Amino acid sequence: MNRIRATIVGGSGYTGGEVARLLLFHPEVELAQVVSSSRAGQYLHSAHPNLRGLSTIRFSHPDDLMPCDVLLLCLPHGATMGEIARYRQLAPRVIDLSADFRLRDPQLYQRWYGDVHQAPELLPEAVYGLPELHREELREATLVSGTGCMATTAILGLAPLYRAGLVDANIPLVLEAKVGSSAAGAKPGSSSHHPERSGAVRSFQPTGHRHSAELIQELGLLGGHGNSGLPQTVAFSATSIELVRGILVTAHVFTKERIDERQLWRMYREAYQREPFIRIVKERTGVYRYPEPKILAGSNYCDVGFELDVEQQRIVVMAALDNLMKGAAGNAVQALNCMFGWDETLGLTFPGLHPV
Amino acid sequence: MNRIRATIVGGSGYTGGEVARLLLFHPEVELAQVVSSSRAGQYLHSAHPNLRGLSTIRFSHPDDLMPCDVLLLCLPHGATMGEIARYRQLAPRVIDLSADFRLRDPQLYQRWYGDVHQAPELLPEAVYGLPELHREELREATLVSGTGCMATTAILGLAPLYRAGLVDANIPLVLEAKVGSSAAGAKPGSSSHHPERSGAVRSFQPTGHRHSAELIQELGLLGGHGNSGLPQTVAFSATSIELVRGILVTAHVFTKERIDERQLWRMYREAYQREPFIRIVKERTGVYRYPEPKILAGSNYCDVGFELDVEQQRIVVMAALDNLMKGAAGNAVQALNCMFGWDETLGLTFPGLHPV
Amino acid sequence: MNRIRATIVGGSGYTGGEVARLLLFHPEVELAQVVSSSRAGQYLHSAHPNLRGLSTIRFSHPDDLMPCDVLLLCLPHGATMGEIARYRQLAPRVIDLSADFRLRDPQLYQRWYGDVHQAPELLPEAVYGLPELHREELREATLVSGTGCMATTAILGLAPLYRAGLVDANIPLVLEAKVGSSAAGAKPGSSSHHPERSGAVRSFQPTGHRHSAELIQELGLLGGHGNSGLPQTVAFSATSIELVRGILVTAHVFTKERIDERQLWRMYREAYQREPFIRIVKERTGVYRYPEPKILAGSNYCDVGFELDVEQQRIVVMAALDNLMKGAAGNAVQALNCMFGWDETLGLTFPGLHPV
């Protein structure tokens, strides 16, 4: 068996560490290099204490990057697009977890990120790396973008409704994300100082959240609006809560006509019954009736549920995942599995813990 | 100085304990009795460990209830209305923290609570005990209802906008409450078992939340709809998060016409500048830019903030409070202060802690 | 390949659910039955939401227990010993996670547990199921006891020192365990009610903790005291802290003579370098310098560290693990692997998460 060689750039960060953890146990992949400028020469466990004793790999300096079969870029927004040519010379396949290649339209990028895109010619060919939506394209892709963690949660929760053409586009789509502290990465600051961040219920982005752009693009595609994007008003806000890993998105959708619960069940079941990482969670009794992020920590599941208010013709959609897994590193490995034609679940079978 | 004598019924519960704590330090009130069926004869600190050493009062049995100047009822929903006649004989003024006397309309009660109201004749005279909205009526009131903790948060956040007639009623009002575990009271169960409840992000009421009824009634009054209630679709959902005390409500309002931020500031300032317990929180820098419940624990503040999306004509309103204080016991004491014509802040000056 | 058939009794509880999760992914084991009296007929995910979609097994009623290759008993203390004959008829190998068969001496059992043992004749043959100490005996064992979660942590932390004969037995051994809420099992109560348990730093057993008995037995064996137990005074106390999974034991040992740090390193390295689930954690810099339970959640590691106060001839030993894994279910599966002669790490390779 000849394993492919994968290299992680930005390997001292949170998504980089998570990709490393996953690839260390992946049956088809050998971890070639893990790159970090701040920790070059140190062992992986200096940044990722859970990896102690699992590998003798040491962080490589960015200058020592070597050719490999696939590069996983785990750098902050904006750090990839200027260097992408160099990265693509090093590897025939590149997966970039940042936001640099998520949007197809350079105008859209500029509007939401404020800067001119530095590699606009690559945007049309980059694939939005969500297997549930772009599985086929991934098989041939050479440049794949990771997906925004909150955007992924929302898109997976809503996709069946938009694909079914059920949503009344005249009523704004309101989405509320509740999110843990790891979503902001490994860099400390005054707002992440434990006495300040602990117990927070902090509205960090009530309006204008950048993940809206991904939603507009991807739900627009599903709704048949092509590249012009979802025409509906999207009102997305995000709240940081006491949690390290995990996201719950609650979305309020109004339907064009009356629908009943069994129709909804059918729609979701059809959309997701063959998806290995999506589960429908909707129970009438018990403690865990709807998707709950805490039991997903470390797993690659996105759990999706819904509740219908028949009178109001409103559907409340709830979707949950681990931002570092299905929201970032796990999804990237799933996309990698797609790109190489492997079973999508390779390296991703940890089911999550309970209690936790 | 002749202090009035106040008695607490349901004194072993969370709101009862909080009322007891406040009244023990209230300069005009003497705590006459604290009633509990399960702990009769025991000292207050058996249920409320923070009160150790502060009082020699012991819980009284419900059968031993004596006449007093004011009764504060801290019982579960539905337990008060059947006994209200007896309570009113014991005291010329009654404050009922349960939901039994919050709604003016017995039909509305039945619709949201499922049961026929047992004292419908009292509903018209009961005052919804929110001083910011019903201060005048409180001065003469003999039966005052407490207010729903999430409803209070939402109403105080939105009142200036509804009073100003700014809201586009054709677009549903979407509200999301994030709430701590003490809101469910002192009774243990499997969903509040620590290993299950800890770290939860739990959609416990995606649709049909009862606090909607209070919102519809009170925002309807403010919007000039009288007793017929707010005609707008109200989409209220609530999520339990890792927190003991505290609520954050995020509300999405669309306006009839364009508005700018300064107009909004003016509106909120006019509404609240003379209110002792409402603060506008809206900062451009720093860690605490919007209302945050954790720094309100133990205080009677409701902090209110907003963010405007000019293009979408959307206002995101955020309001936070401590569910046991401004959401229950603190607000009840504030109402008590109103009823007796005292300074409203008596007994309520604790400002909250930071860090926490 | 012929998998062995394993059955779990007490499968609706926390350790039962954890054993189920592990065995569902174990390459040599088929999960035959999962028994629960309270949930008979329901799917596993009704009690263990993380197992949703992983298995079609439903809980069996205790009356429907069938013969199998190995029985794992996950019942409360005292519930096994009276039924042990029946269980042993059903399976040639039994692993009992309760405390019923941990102590070799029925007197010791009675002293610490207050009751007369109901199957004293089996105590001599039952094996204390800690592979690091009893690996050889496990190969032939037919009755294996699980180990106390705090006892395991302490024993693994201290074993190298006692085996080396280093400890001054004239000075009491003081041990302090910090422990999460899942250690008390799935049954709710007023002390585990989230508003009460949250943020707790609760001295739940300052003196007389039952796990002392296991310590005295096992450290006594290591110290060469045979069945008479450790003669040293053992001062063990336990504190519940804000945590669901995890234990940290801090132990204070005084040595007979001066020792230096490198000698200690050597001692620990010799004891543990071939152990697949024990890691020595001792760093001079960085955030994770000593064992830390949170990064062990879901893993089977016991991390062990030490700090030397040369002048005082004192060694502070710190050991951490996940009480449901190496402290219960994971260790039981490791013992199972020993009993069947398999690689000890089968089914136990999940390394734990970071950040978390």
Add this chain to the structure above:
Amino acid sequence: MNRIRATIVGGSGYTGGEVARLLLFHPEVELAQVVSSSRAGQYLHSAHPNLRGLSTIRFSHPDDLMPCDVLLLCLPHGATMGEIARYRQLAPRVIDLSADFRLRDPQLYQRWYGDVHQAPELLPEAVYGLPELHREELREATLVSGTGCMATTAILGLAPLYRAGLVDANIPLVLEAKVGSSAAGAKPGSSSHHPERSGAVRSFQPTGHRHSAELIQELGLLGGHGNSGLPQTVAFSATSIELVRGILVTAHVFTKERIDERQLWRMYREAYQREPFIRIVKERTGVYRYPEPKILAGSNYCDVGFELDVEQQRIVVMAALDNLMKGAAGNAVQALNCMFGWDETLGLTFPGLHPV
């Protein structure tokens, strides 16, 4: 009424903010200045969001310090001693919350803090500001030191036993502190980054903790050893846990001879029955049987409890407090009350919350 004028230096930090909060509500004190170099000109609530709306004071620059009646220094260790002459010229009374003036002996200072003391001539006259031990000296003191938060907890827990001469000094005194994140102050860093610090059970100082020096000095005084300090071996270790405010110290003491529980009760009662801020907590039933820091957040209490192991002649002492209150700012205000001859409880009556 003529209020005294108090100034806070280091007012943007955690203890500085807490002193500010207390003095804003103190009936005999006017807050003259709150000094900060990093926030000069900004309002107090920029650093202390809980103080929003309570005061129009803005931070002063250190260069603008003006004379006042009492100076409260809330600076990091080592920052005071070099400047103390200047501070004493500004105010006839100085309270320094740092460690610079806690130890009477410059040698002891150098041994534990590594540096030569810069104002050794002041050490003999500085008073260790713990009213329970040095109330008389405080009345005349002009230079008072704050006390270490963990040291205070331990000393108050153990004082009655040492004063009674009960402790067997041949057996080491083992103390374990469990402590929240605010004890490390307001400065962020990688170990206080929320994803890392959250859920931590982190042995940050297993040996050689500096607070040992205060213990040795103060328990030595109580035990009649004068300035030579406690001769007993002191084994103090500290563990950071998931908590913002609060400390629990568990101490293991062995007695010279057998003692029974009633004698212990008597000893503690005699020591503390007239102390306004010390409560003995020792219950046989209920959830809160021993001291628990969470219900003390914001209060000035130190709760003290004990458990006796008659056979081992061991007493486990547990003591809890809020590190920013009785462990720092609250205690400083209590000392201030002593210095001015006021009722010691002025400004310190907040009892703490439950649930919380």
Add this chain to the structure above:
Amino acid sequence: MISNPVLTAACPECAGEVPLQNVLVGEIIYCPDCSAELEVLNLEQPELGLAPEVAEDWGE
């Protein structure tokens, strides 16, 4: 990963497929998708009914 068993009936709550091995008419079983409590009404023409449910308080 739930494999399709032979005999099934539709859940009246969520229309999901409920496996019907080793069950008797009148027995109470559970829907694997929505966990509804179901009564086996008929096995020949497989049919399930919603079992009368005790409303469960969820706290909050």
Add this chain to the structure above:
Amino acid sequence: MISNPVLTAACPECAGEVPLQNVLVGEIIYCPDCSAELEVLNLEQPELGLAPEVAEDWGE
């Protein structure tokens, strides 16, 4: 699971075996066991020294 490489030297801090592949004299490397910062002093007779360390504040 750390496999034994060929050339090693003892860590002066913890006496652990430190692998010495692809390193030069004077280079700073890390001990895999205790993470001490080490200077490669000699490769012929493998020897490591403790690198001068900046004391790091750990908070608390």
